[in-house]
Amino acid sequence: MTTDQTLGITIFLTITVVGLLTLISVYLMIGMAAQDYGNRHEQPKAQPVARPAAGVLFWRAMRRKCPICGRGDVLHGYFHMNQNCSGCGAVFWKNEGEWTGPMLIDFIFALAASLYTWAVLVYFSYSVAAQLAITGAIAAFGGIAIMPWSRSLWTMFLFVTGEIEVAPEQAK
Ligand SMILES: [Zn+2]
Numbered sequence: 506m507t508t509d510q511t512l513g514i515t516i517f518l519t520i521t522v523v524g525l526l527t528l529i530s531v532y533l534m535i536g537m538a539a540q541d542y543g544n545r546h547e548q549p550k551a552q553p554v555a556r557p558a559a560g561v562l563f564w565r566a567m568r569r570k571c572p573i574c575g576r577g578d579v580l581h582g583y584f585h586m587n588q589n590c591s592g593c594g595a596v597f598w599k600n601e602g603e604w605t606g607p608m609l610i611d612f613i614f615a616l617a618a619s620l621y622t623w624a625v626l627v628y629f630s631y632s633v634a635a636q637l638a639i640t641g642a643i644a645a646f647g648g649i650a651i652m653p654w655s656r657s658l659w660t661m662f663l664f665v666t667g668e669i670e671v672a673p674e675q676a677k
Contacts, residue, residue, distance in 0.1 A: 513628025520620045527613070538666040562661050569657040571595065572664040573671055579657040586656060595671050597660050606662065610655035615648035 542556070557565075562572050571577040576592030589596055619640040626636045663669050 507630070509630040510628050513624050513626075516624035516627060517621065520617065520624065524617060535662065535665055538662075542665065542667040556665075562665065566657045566661040567654065569653055571597075572661040573669065579660050580653055583653055593671065595669055597669065598663070599668070603659065603663070607652070607655040607659045610658060611648045611651055614651040614655070615644045618647035619644035 539556075557572070557575070561575070565572055565575045569579050571579060571590040571592055573595050574590060574593040577590035578587060579590075579597060581587055586597060588598075622643045623636060623640045626639060631639070660669070
């Protein structure tokens with residue numbers, strides 16, 4: 506094995522390990538938030554809102570649909586958020602500050618995509634100029650490509666953490 510190949514594999518493994526650790530911590534975070542949500546809704550006063558299974562929620566996020574009813578679109582066009590769900594009327598993002606979450610997802614995705622590309626380029630002994638140009642392009646493209654999903658995933662996250670409340674007359 507050449508030095509470049511060893512280096513490429515090392516980069517690849519490092520990103521994978523760091524990525525897995527990040528995924529595990531995010532999973533635990535969402536799990537705890539979901540538990541809080543469940544506890545809150547066990548109180549007799551609270552309106553019971555049926556929460557769909559995790560798989561259903563994830564599937565809805567992938568299709569960029571409302572996490573609550575699965576009918577209304579989270580976005581119109583490629584980048585624009587809808588204010589309300591056209592299916593159930595839930596307000597997706599109550600405050601403007603919600604942009605930071607999806608932006609972080611965009612950033613992490615772009616970073617991961619470019620780092621993996623970099624590992625491959627190093628493995629095949631590409632020139633430094635090519636490494637810079639290609640990883641840069643992948644980072645920019647990846648960050649833009651993920652945008653609709655980072656927004657719908659964030660909306661799902663807000664719903665799981667109880668940030669999106671469904672009005673009693675809308676809850677079925
Ligand atoms: Zn809805």
